[in-house]
Amino acid sequence: MKNSYYAVANGYTPGIYSTWKECEKQIKGFRGARLAVFFKFKKTLSNSSQGTSREQTTSKRKFVTSDDDIAKLKRYKSTLYENDCANKILRDFRGDIGAPIVYTDGACSANGRRGAKAGIGVFWGDDHPDNIAEPLKDGPPTNNRAELMAVIVAVKQAVNKGLSCIIIRTDSNLLIQSMNNWIKSWRLNGWKTANGQDVKNKDLIVELDKWLKRVRFEHVAGHAGIYGNEKADELARKGAALYNS
Incomplete structure (x- = not known):
């Protein structure tokens, strides 16, 4: 199952948000709003020489800047994916100079x-x-x-x-x-x-x-x-x- 979370880079209160409702509150009506959507998904990696496979969790980022793209995001259901990546994004997205x-x-x-x-x-x-x-x-x-x-x-x-x-x-x-x-x-x-x-x-x-x-x-x-x-x-x-x- 694919989960997503939202990193608000430019909004009223930049940060990581676990739901679209929380995220939308930070960008709706904000001129120049910018956010990234992170998708968490699992993929199977196979080892043909040993006949084994394993699952690896990865994330993919999509930056969203236009009103049309923001509107499309409403179809995603999301939960916060707590990991080092999320923490790093939280730090990076506190304004363009990394400050709260x-x-x-x-x-x-x-x-x-x-x-x-x-x-x-x-x-x-x-x-x-x-x-x-x-x-x-x-x-x-x-x-x-x-x-x-x-x-x-x-x-x-x-x-x-x-x-x-x-x-x-x-x-x-x-x-x-x-x-x-x-x-x-x-x-x-x-x-x-x-x-x-x-x-x-x-x-x-x-x-x-x-x-x-x-x-x-x-x-x-x-x-x-x-x-x-x-x-x-x-x-x-x-x-x-x-x-x-």
């Missing part, structure tokens, strides 16, 4: 006004023990500050796990621009902007600067149905609800 993908978000009700409540969200995956939904614990409650703190929390989690690199996906354009472009000039200017003013949320920016070599930042569209981002937003809003001024 984590979604972060910040939320703030009444942002910039009296009575504001801010929270952070960190999403590693469904039911993951490192998912975080916490109130912002330091500094003024603002959305931008919560966005930065969520990243700091995620990076520190990665460091504690012994991970050398992590991919942060966020819908914050400000955070992406800050980390990928502006931070270099800020550092050279003593954490001053081009106008000579202190960089906003300087303490968090300086903290993140320590970890930049461990992080790659990727932007995703907000409120566009991207599963990981929606989950991070949900966690951040839960965290904001716990905020006490």
Whole structure:
């Protein structure tokens, strides 16, 4: 009997999935989704000189990239084939640089006004023990500050796990621009902007600067149905609800 399992290379949460239902959840609606289907089958090897035969379990991989190919996969029934190959694929498919993908978000009700409540969200995956939904614990409650703190929390989690690199996906354009472009000039200017003013949320920016070599930042569209981002937003809003001024 042929079994199959699915390795999601590019999706909301890359990894190995044992059923099509689990896999589809990670790729449906994801632009540029990419996965590999692994088929486990047995073949008989014969030894003509000794008149004996034996069975060998092998696997065959098929990469799937088009919507048509993805639709065709629904006919397969699958079970996870636990072996060294599956573990290797799991490692390899954590983003194109071999790093886990984590979604972060910040939320703030009444942002910039009296009575504001801010929270952070960190999403590693469904039911993951490192998912975080916490109130912002330091500094003024603002959305931008919560966005930065969520990243700091995620990076520190990665460091504690012994991970050398992590991919942060966020819908914050400000955070992406800050980390990928502006931070270099800020550092050279003593954490001053081009106008000579202190960089906003300087303490968090300086903290993140320590970890930049461990992080790659990727932007995703907000409120566009991207599963990981929606989950991070949900966690951040839960965290904001716990905020006490």
